[in-house]
Amino acid sequence: MRVNGIGVSPGIVIGKAHWLKRQRALLTGIVLQNDSDIATEIEKFNKAVSLSVAEVELMIGHSDAASDKEGLAIMETHIVLLTDPQISEDVIEKISQEKKNVNDAVIEVILNAVELFKSMNDEYLSARAADVQDIGDRLLKNLNPHSHSSTQQYPPDTIIIADDLTPSDTISMDVTRVIGFATQVGGGTSHAAIIARSKGIPAITGCGHELINIKDGDLLILDGQSGDIIINPDETVIEQYHVRRADWLAQNSQLHSLKNTPASTTDGINIKLFANIGNAVDMEQAIGFGAEGSGLLRTELLFMGRDALPTEQEQFEFYKAVVLKAKDKPVILRTLDIGGDKQLPYFNFPAEQNPFLGYRAIRICLNRPDIFITQLKAILRASVFGQLKIMFPMISGIEEVRAAKVILQQAKDELTTTGIAFDKNIPVGIMIEIPSAAITADMLAKEVDFFSIGTNDLCQYTLAVDRMNEQIKNLYDPYNPGVLRLIAYVIEQGHKNNIEVGMCGELASDPKATLLLMGMGLTEFSMSAAAIPQIKNIIVNNSLSAAKKIQQRVMKMDSSHIITAYLQEVTQ
Amino acid sequence: MIIKDYTITAAEGMHARPATNLVKLTKNYSSLISLKKGDRTVKLSSLLNILSLGIKGGETISIIIDGEDETSAIIAIDAFFKEELKHL
Numbered sequence: 001m002r003v004n005g006i007g008v009s010p011g012i013v014i015g016k017a018h019w020l021k022r023q024r025a026l027l028t029g030i031v032l033q034n035d036s037d038i039a040t041e042i043e044k045f046n047k048a049v050s051l052s053v054a055e056v057e058l059m060i061g062h063s064d065a066a067s068d069k070e071g072l073a074i075m076e077t078h079i080v081l082l083t084d085p086q087i088s089e090d091v092i093e094k095i096s097q098e099k100k101n102v103n104d105a106v107i108e109v110i111l112n113a114v115e116l117f118k119s120m121n122d123e124y125l126s127a128r129a130a131d132v133q134d135i136g137d138r139l140l141k142n143l144n145p146h147s148h149s150s151t152q153q154y155p156p157d158t159i160i161i162a163d164d165l166t167p168s169d170t171i172s173m174d175v176t177r178v179i180g181f182a183t184q185v186g187g188g189t190s191h192a193a194i195i196a197r198s199k200g201i202p203a204i205t206g207c208g209h210e211l212i213n214i215k216d217g218d219l220l221i222l223d224g225q226s227g228d229i230i231i232n233p234d235e236t237v238i239e240q241y242h243v244r245r246a247d248w249l250a251q252n253s254q255l256h257s258l259k260n261t262p263a264s265t266t267d268g269i270n271i272k273l274f275a276n277i278g279n280a281v282d283m284e285q286a287i288g289f290g291a292e293g294s295g296l297l298r299t300e301l302l303f304m305g306r307d308a309l310p311t312e313q314e315q316f317e318f319y320k321a322v323v324l325k326a327k328d329k330p331v332i333l334r335t336l337d338i339g340g341d342k343q344l345p346y347f348n349f350p351a352e353q354n355p356f357l358g359y360r361a362i363r364i365c366l367n368r369p370d371i372f373i374t375q376l377k378a379i380l381r382a383s384v385f386g387q388l389k390i391m392f393p394m395i396s397g398i399e400e401v402r403a404a405k406v407i408l409q410q411a412k413d414e415l416t417t418t419g420i421a422f423d424k425n426i427p428v429g430i431m432i433e434i435p436s437a438a439i440t441a442d443m444l445a446k447e448v449d450f451f452s453i454g455t456n457d458l459c460q461y462t463l464a465v466d467r468m469n470e471q472i473k474n475l476y477d478p479y480n481p482g483v484l485r486l487i488a489y490v491i492e493q494g495h496k497n498n499i500e501v502g503m504c505g506e507l508a509s510d511p512k513a514t515l516l517l518m519g520m521g522l523t524e525f526s527m528s529a530a531a532i533p534q535i536k537n538i539i540v541n542n543s544l545s546a547a548k549k550i551q552q553r554v555m556k557m558d559s560s561h562i563i564t565a566y567l568q569e570v571t572q
Numbered sequence: 573m574i575i576k577d578y579t580i581t582a583a584e585g586m587h588a589r590p591a592t593n594l595v596k597l598t599k600n601y602s603s604l605i606s607l608k609k610g611d612r613t614v615k616l617s618s619l620l621n622i623l624s625l626g627i628k629g630g631e632t633i634s635i636i637i638d639g640e641d642e643t644s645a646i647i648a649i650d651a652f653f654k655e656e657l658k659h660l
Binding site: 074076085086117131132 | 579581585587588589592595596615617618619620621623624626628629630
């Protein structure tokens with residue numbers, strides 16, 4: 001039998017079910033008779049508060065600050081809530097004015113606050129209701145001298161099943177014994193989910209009523225990725241999941257072992273490994289692969305598959321979502337790059353003999369400032385939420401850069417007039433993908449804050465090879481010495497003018513090219529997220545001085561066959 | 573009395589973690605410190621009240637400080653909104 005919920009923390013575990021049932025305090029309806037009763041109840045409340053604070057402080061003392069930052073922050077918040085003047089004022093008022101006993105007063109005050117948060121149409125704040133409920137439960141427990149501590153010793157390989165888990169439940173879970181949990185309610189942003197991820201135990205929330213089919217002691221398989229729980233599986237299924245678990249552990253440890261390792265060479269040079277992304281989900285996954293930012297956010301996705309241009313507000317929400325996921329890591333956003341092979345159903349592209357040499361990217365944007373300024377305003381508005389940079393594609397010369405910057409300034413002026421906040425110093429860069437731009441890199445560098453080399457187009461334009469044409473695709477070769485000289489020149493000129501140079505084309509993810517590019521002085525590589533661990537593995541095992549020697553030799557070689565064979569050999 | 577407006581630039585608005593730190597910060601001062609959003613004013617000493625305002629990124633709030641140490645309080649609060657809140 002199976003139950004399905006939302007997988008909120010990945011991993012596969014097999015263990016025994018244990019229901020966590022919580023006893024909730026009930027209203028007594030007692031009416032206080034005199035002032036002495038009132039004073040006693042108020043004193044009980046104050047005592048319960050200090051006891052509760054002491055308990056949470058003890059939890060903080062026992063927790064491992066380095067590994068459980070999330071848990072610590074939650075406990076700090078609980079202490080502030082336990083001593084919240086508004087809560088105590090309300091409780092004391094109920095005791096002294098409405099003559100309720102402390103038990104009933106606390107239940108009512110907490111219930112009101114919980115309902116308030118739940119009613120606030122905001123996923124995050126509704127989840128905070130759990131914090132208020134949690135401190136309320138703690139106060140009530142400490143009001144009743146007969147109830148004892150809720151910490152319980154579980155047998156090894158326990159999977160906790162509960163209607164819901166309070167943050168305290170999750171934080172105090174002993175992960176040497178509790179290997180996973182599943183709850184009826186909750187979502188991906190609940191504390192329980194956050195803590196599960198930070199503790200690295202699989203968890204499923206939102207299983208709904210079906211969860212009652214699980215009985216104490218049932219054997220369970222819990223897949224925190226898919227959100228599946230299998231109840232009392234047979235031998236073959238268990239066997240399958242043992243294999244899947246082993247695969248998952250192996251994969252996880254391999255990726256994980258490099259994930260937090262900085263991409264530094266053996267001689268201590270830091271290289272930035274960024275991801276090419278299309279939306280916020282990509283950004284989140286990229287960070288999972290160890291990306292330190294995004295070197296290319298393609299914005300086309302937002303414009304495609306719809307029947308009208310996205311509004312400024314839609315674009316703003318989209319860019320903001322990406323920047324929030326990046327959590328202060330840099331994101332280089334490429335302005336609209338349509339045309340060529342990327343058509344839009346609602347935008348009339350003229351028929352062209354050579355679409356790749358035609359009306360596309362910045363050429364469209366400069367011709368249609370209405371579309372361009374809408375995008376730029378949305379980008380600027382999103383820029384206050386993190387580290388956003390603007391990049392213009394398909395630049396062939398300095399006039400285009402200046403024209404684009406004029407429109408950017410207009411966008412800034414319009415926002416300033418309406419009083420909307422944006423990052424006034426947002427860095428502006430260009431893609432170097434047209435040979436004329438590469439050859440004039442020394443001039444362009446004075447006009448912008450960074451370059452990003454787009455090797456796919458740079459290669460096809462330099463070699464006059466259509467990369468979509470099957471017959472000549474063998475000529476499409478980024479190791480052609482002509483292409484390599486252009487790349488080396490762009491990097492050199494970037495350094496001379498003190499601007500950053502990155503690469504977001506396919507060459508950045510080619511392991512053969514890593515040392516050569518490092519030798520040229522490239523310090524930022526942006527690629528598909530899944531390629532990051534492999535490239536990082538090369539970087540951490542080599543030195544910049546060795547890479548420089550490799551580059552010097554390669555630049556003297558006259559054929560790409562010799563170059564690729566040599567690079568293949570030195571990359572081993 | 574000092575009144576100062578701030579636009580919340582923190583990624584996801586005034587969340588529990590920065591709000592917790594703000595409450596802790598204000599406990600160091602004897603001045604009465606309040607926060608105003610729209611027509612609602614709450615004391616900064618109550619996390620519950622701050623959270624109940626549901627302050628979102630991009631919204632503007634006012635901080636009102638009244639008391640003997642108001643000038644040193646505004647410096648600390650200023651620093652909090654400019655730096656800390658952005659990086660929490």
